[in-house]
Structure formats: C-alpha cells, structure tokens
Amino acid sequence: MGFLKRFFRGRAGVQQLPTGTITVDRNGHVVTSTVASAYPKNLLGAIGRDVLGLFREARTAQMPLAEISLQFGSLHITARELRGGAIIFLFPQTALLPTPTRSRS
Numbered sequence: 001m002g003f004l005k006r007f008f009r010g011r012a013g014v015q016q017l018p019t020g021t022i023t024v025d026r027n028g029h030v031v032t033s034t035v036a037s038a039y040p041k042n043l044l045g046a047i048g049r050d051v052l053g054l055f056r057e058a059r060t061a062q063m064p065l066a067e068i069s070l071q072f073g074s075l076h077i078t079a080r081e082l083r084g085g086a087i088i089f090l091f092p093q094t095a096l097l098p099t100p101t102r103s104r105s
Contacts, residue, residue, distance in 0.1 A: 017092035024048030026084030051079045
C-alpha cells in the first residue's frame with residue numbers, strides 16, 4: 001500500500017499512529033474524521049484512496065468484499081464498503097503487558 005511509504009519518507013523520527021475513523025466518498029475524499037486534527041489530512045486521504053482501490057480491485061476480480069482487515073505492524077486497519085465509499089477504522093496496537101499471576105502458596 002502506497003500510504004505506508006509516506007509514514008517513512010524524509011527524516012527518521014517517532015510519529016504517533018492515527019487513532020479513530022475516517023469516512024471517504026467514492027472519489028477518496030475524506031468526508032468525516034475522528035482522527036486528531038494534528039494528523040496530516042493528505043495522509044488520511046491516501047489511506048482512503050488505497051482502501052477504495054482494494055475494494056475496486058476485488059470487484060474487478062469478481063470477488064467483491066464488504067469488509068477488509070489489515071495489520072501493519074502496530075497499525076490495524078478495518079474498512080467497510082459503503083455504496084462506493086468506505087468507513088475506515090484505524091487502531092494502533094500496543095504491546096501486550098504480561099498479566100500478573102497470583103502466587104500459589
């Protein structure tokens with residue numbers, strides 16, 4: 001997916017992953033978003049266009065999808081098709097902490 005290259009373009013640095021949902025129309029324009037406003041809108045649009053591209057490619061291959069779920073390292077993306085557009089859920093994954101165990105004395 002092309003938008004992953006945008007995460008790593010330029011100087012290396014720590015960047016917070018997006019959290020929230022975006023809704024895109026059939027042209028890939030962001031209609032609504034619950035992602036923090038500090039996050040680049042052009043990157044959210046790129047995510048939307050790439051997800052719509054996946055839905056189109058599946059339709060072309062005669063394998064229409066209603067929902068896709070992608071895992072990229074620490075970023076989980078779930079998307080559902082909405083009559084040409086899509087709603088996209090972005091979930092950063094955190095490291096699992098070990099659960100405390102009780103001692104059996």
